[in-house]
Amino acid sequence: xxxxxxxxxxxxxxxxxxxxxxxxxxxxxxxxxxxxxxxxxxxxxxxxxxxxxxxxxxxxxxxx
Amino acid sequence: xxxxxxxxxxxxxxxxxxxxxxxxxxxxxxxxxxxxxxxxxxxxxxxxxxxxxxxxxxxxxxxxxxxxxxxxxxxxxxxxxxxxxxxxxxxxxxxxxxxxxxxxxxxxxxxxxxxxxxxxxxxxxxxxxxxxxxxxxxxxxxxxxxxxxxxxxxxxxxxxxxxxxxxxxxxxxxxxxxxxxxxxxxxxxxxxxxxxxxxxxxxxxxxxxxxxxxxxxxxxxxxxxxxxxxxxxxxxxxxxxxxxxxxxxxxxxxxxxxxxxxxxxxxxxxxxxxxxxxxxxxxxxxxxxxxxxxxxxxxxxxxxxxxxxxxxxxxxxxxxxxxxxxxxxxxxxxxxxxxxxxxxxxxxxxxxxxxxxxxxxxxxxxxxxxxxxxxxxxxxxxxxxxxxxxxxxxxxxxxxxxxxxxxxxxxxxxxxxxxxxxxxxxxxxxxxxxxxxxxxxxxxxxxxxxxxxxxxxxxxxxxxxxxxxxxxxxxxxxxxxxxxxxxxxxxxxxxxxxxxxxxxxxxxxxx
Numbered sequence: 180x181x182x183x184x185x186x187x188x189x190x191x192x193x194x195x196x197x198x199x200x201x202x203x204x205x206x207x208x209x210x211x212x213x214x215x216x217x218x219x220x221x222x223x224x225x226x227x228x229x230x231x232x233x234x235x236x237x238x239x240x241x242x243x
Numbered sequence: 244x245x246x247x248x249x250x251x252x253x254x255x256x257x258x259x260x261x262x263x264x265x266x267x268x269x270x271x272x273x274x275x276x277x278x279x280x281x282x283x284x285x286x287x288x289x290x291x292x293x294x295x296x297x298x299x300x301x302x303x304x305x306x307x308x309x310x311x312x313x314x315x316x317x318x319x320x321x322x323x324x325x326x327x328x329x330x331x332x333x334x335x336x337x338x339x340x341x342x343x344x345x346x347x348x349x350x351x352x353x354x355x356x357x358x359x360x361x362x363x364x365x366x367x368x369x370x371x372x373x374x375x376x377x378x379x380x381x382x383x384x385x386x387x388x389x390x391x392x393x394x395x396x397x398x399x400x401x402x403x404x405x406x407x408x409x410x411x412x413x414x415x416x417x418x419x420x421x422x423x424x425x426x427x428x429x430x431x432x433x434x435x436x437x438x439x440x441x442x443x444x445x446x447x448x449x450x451x452x453x454x455x456x457x458x459x460x461x462x463x464x465x466x467x468x469x470x471x472x473x474x475x476x477x478x479x480x481x482x483x484x485x486x487x488x489x490x491x492x493x494x495x496x497x498x499x500x501x502x503x504x505x506x507x508x509x510x511x512x513x514x515x516x517x518x519x520x521x522x523x524x525x526x527x528x529x530x531x532x533x534x535x536x537x538x539x540x541x542x543x544x545x546x547x548x549x550x551x552x553x554x555x556x557x558x559x560x561x562x563x564x565x566x567x568x569x570x571x572x573x574x575x576x577x578x579x580x581x582x583x584x585x586x587x588x589x590x591x592x593x594x595x596x597x598x599x600x601x602x603x604x605x606x607x608x609x610x611x612x613x614x615x616x617x618x619x620x621x622x623x624x625x626x627x628x629x630x631x632x633x634x635x636x637x638x639x640x641x642x643x644x645x646x647x648x649x650x651x652x653x654x655x656x657x658x659x660x661x662x663x664x665x666x667x668x669x670x671x672x673x674x675x676x677x678x679x680x681x682x683x684x685x686x687x688x689x690x691x692x693x694x695x696x697x698x699x700x701x702x703x704x705x706x707x708x709x710x711x712x713x714x715x716x717x718x719x720x721x722x723x724x725x726x727x728x729x730x731x732x733x734x735x736x737x738x739x740x741x742x743x744x745x746x747x748x749x750x751x752x753x754x
Contacts, residue, residue, distance in 0.1 A: 211613055215630045218664065222627060222647065225658055230646035237649055239273055239398040240282055240347035243405040243472040243498065 261521035261587035262492075265411035265686055265727045266359065266513055268366045269352035270502050271345055271404040272373055273393035273652070278384070282347035285390050289349040290332035290342055292380035293372055335705045337680055337696040338368060339688030348404050349373065349392070354688030355411075355707075355727050358589035359513035359597055361683050364670050366509050368678035370394060374654050375679075394502045395652035396459035399645055401444045403463045405472065406502035410517060411727060412493040413524050414485075421495065422468055422479050424523045427532045428516065428572050429478050429499045430542035431565035433458040434551055435604040436512040438501035439621030441628055441648040442640055443547070453547035454639035455628060457621040459501045461546035467538050472498050478538055486707035488725040495520065499542075504652060504661035506669040507618035511604055514588065514597030519572060521587040522579035530575040532568050533557045549625060551608060569605050576601070616664070623664045624651050690722075690730030693739050694748075701745035714746050722752060 227233035277285025333343040339354030351369035356362035373392050381389045397403045412421070437458035443449045448462040456462065469477035478499055485492045497516065503509045523531075534557060535541040541555040545565040554562040577598055579585065585594035600618070607615030612622045628644050631637070637644060651660040670678075682692025687708075694702055694710050703713035712720045724730050742748040 214665070215626065218627060219630050219634055221663055222631060222660065225660070225663070226643065226650065227646050227658070231642040234399065234642050234645040234649060237273070237275055237393075237398050238400060239402045239404060241402045241404060241473055243271065243346070243403075243407070 261524035261583070262411060262413045263357065263728055264517040264521055264588045265355050265357060266362050266517055267353040267355050267409050268362060268369075268406065268509070268513070269350060269409070270366070270369060270394060270406045271348035271350045272654070273395050273398065273404065274348060274390060275393070276388060276390040278388050283344065286344040286347060286349040287332045288380050288384070289373070289376045289390060289392070290334060290344055292383075293342060293376035294332070294334045335691065335695050335702075336372070337682070337692050338365065338678055339682035339686075339692035339695075340365065340369065340372075341707075342372060346404075349376070354682055354692065355686040356683045356688070357685035358593055359510050359517055360589065360593050360669065361685075362513050363506055363510040364674060364678045365683065367506060367670055367675045370654065371675050371679055374656070377654055391658075392654040393649065393652040394504060394654060395438065395649070396502055397440065397444065397463070399440075399442065399444055399648070403460060403476075405460075405498055406500050407472075408497040408500055408513065408516065410495045410497070410520055411487075412495045412520055414489070414491050414493050416493070416524055418481070418493075420523060420528055421520075423528055423534060424519060424531050425516070426467060426478055426534055426538050427568045428519055429497070430535065430538050430545060431568035431572070432512065432515060433461055433501070433542070433546060433621075434565045434569060434608055435601070435615075435619055436501065436503060436508045437461070437546070437619075437621040438503055438508075438652075439624035439628075439648070441644045448543055448547060451547045455549055455625055456546045457549055458542075458546040460499060461542045464499060464539060464542055478542065487727050492727070501620070502652070503620050505618055505620045505623070505666045507600060507604075507667055508620050510597065510669060511601050511618075514594075515572070515576065515601050517588045518576035518579060518585065518594070518597065521583075521585065522575050524587070525579060525583055530571070530578060532563070532571045533559045533561075535563070535568075549621070566605065566609055573598075573601055573605060617667045620651075620661075623661070623666060624648065627651075627660065627664060684732035685728075687724040687727050687730030689732045690724060690735050693735070694722075694745075697739065698745040698748070712745055712749060714749065720749055722749075 274282050274285050277288060336342055341352040343350055351372055353362060353365040353369055356365055377390060377392050384390065396406060434457060440456045440459050443451065443453050443456060443462060445462045463476050464478055465475045466477040468479045468481060469475060470481050471477060472480060476498060480496045480498045482496045483493065485494045500512060503512065535555045536558055544553050544555060551564060551566055554564045556562050580594055580598060584591060588594055589597070604615050604619055608619060608622065616622045616626050628647055631647060632639065632644055647660060650658055653659045656662065682688045691705055691710055695705065701712050701714050702710060703719050704711040708724050710722045712722070714720065738748060738751050742751050
């Protein structure tokens with residue numbers, strides 16, 4: 180089943196969800212986006228400056 | 244040795260009642276830096292930094308720089324017993340855990356715990372131990388040689404290291420039944436407990452060119468069942484080393500998990516697996532899903548598809564997704580709990596919590612992953628990776644996205660991204676600090692931890708199933724602990740209270 184089909188199926192099987200839920204979801208969606216923007220700002224502050232070197236130098240011996 | 248460690252007569256080995264699911268997690272941490280960039284040296288420095296901190300009592304003024312919860316930790320780090328087993332640094336901690344150098348990684352093996360939530364708390368304590376060791380070590384190293392630790396499972400270049408779970412299983416359960424019950428679980432559980440990864444690093448998974456995988460470990464698995472852990476890694480590991488009475492117990496050694504930053508993910512990973520093992524012991528294979536025809540291909544395919552739409556063909560001809568398998572497994576666990584109460588795994592409240600969380604995470608990743616970004620590591624990581632990529636219009640394999648992946652697992656507080664993404668916490672810093680110092684009360688780890696804490700100078704060695712005392716005169720005295728369910732606080736706390744020296748304790752045990 181594709182993701183699209185699954186989403187449709189869920190909608191069909193939950194016909195009673197109210198309009199109010201949708202509006203709450205929209206607000207929540209905007210809040211999440213705002214939170215993400217703040218989070219990305221913070222990541223900019225703490226991310227290793229030379230990402231390429233940082234990633235390249237991280238070499239491990241296998242364990243276990 | 245007599246007393247509380249006698250192996251009692253097995254209570255109905257054929258009984259349908261599941262045995263207590265004693266469990267724990269052992270984690271190899273990624274390590275970078277150190278003198279000469281040598282990981283073995285750096286790992287030894289980490290282990291010794293934590294151990295010698297307390298033994299020497301030097302540099303007490305260092306405490307002023309640390310939060311109070313850690314000061315408690317430093318103040319009590321007097322208790323370490325050497326394990327005479329390898330040349331490398333190797334210690335037993337007062338909380339009953341083992342801290343040592345395994346190959347080229349520092350490893351924390353949690354003490355045996357009685358429930359998934361308890362094991363989660365002691366896993367978090369392991370993280371705190373490593374963080375403290377990192378801070379202490381770097382306090383005395385040239386900043387150019389500073390050591391950094393990561394709680395992850397791969398370096399992005401094809402090298403993987405493990406986060407292994409252990410579960411106590413009734414010896415009488417047929418191993419082929421364990422395989423049939425758990426292979427569908429181990430290949431599918433990654434959709435809620437995977438730690439996520441940018442890109443791919445093995446030939447077969449690179450060929451699929453995934454931007455993001457839901458699991459760190461999945462692509463490294465090459466067999467369904469086997470003994471190896473480093474080459475040809477199997478989904479079910481057959482290592483049979485019970486660390487206890489082999490007549491009664493099997494220790495199921497699970498090597499296919501990701502190390503989780505999310506405490507909820509750790510709890511659900513442990514809880515779901517423990518419940519399924521208990522269900523198997525209680526009710527047999529009834530209700531478990533059929534096996535996928537090609538589990539190795541399935542675990543890799545599921546990992547490379549964050550949309551979760553991939554299905555695989557099973558032995559009955561049906562095609563099922565990882566979600567379908569998890570859904571069916573959840574119902575197995577739910578029926579088991581309804582029928583038995585789930586006491587083999589945890590108390591009623593905890594079992595209810597674990598089932599509810601498992602369900603919420605499962606429905607969340609299907610319906611709206613953002614609702615579980617506060618508990619599912621791969622969703623939390625993907626959210627920032629995708630967000631960052633979109634903000635700066637980066638290519639999917641941009642080094643900055645790989646850096647975000649790596650820093651998600653970074654144990655440096657000023658660099659950790661997991662600490663910033665808003666993961667929900669199950670335990671606060673005080674509860675975790677306590678678990679660094681106090682053993683869990685309901686397993687033999689209690690006795691081990693108390694011995695290490697009270698009599699560090701008289702312990703010659705300790706391991707999972709014994710403590711060896713050296714009290715000066717005569718031969719070493721070994722206290723065997725073949726039963727993980729004995730040596731508990733309720734059985735031995737009064738002995739520690741009544742006997743303030745190792746000699747008295749041994750006399751009490753022997754009498």
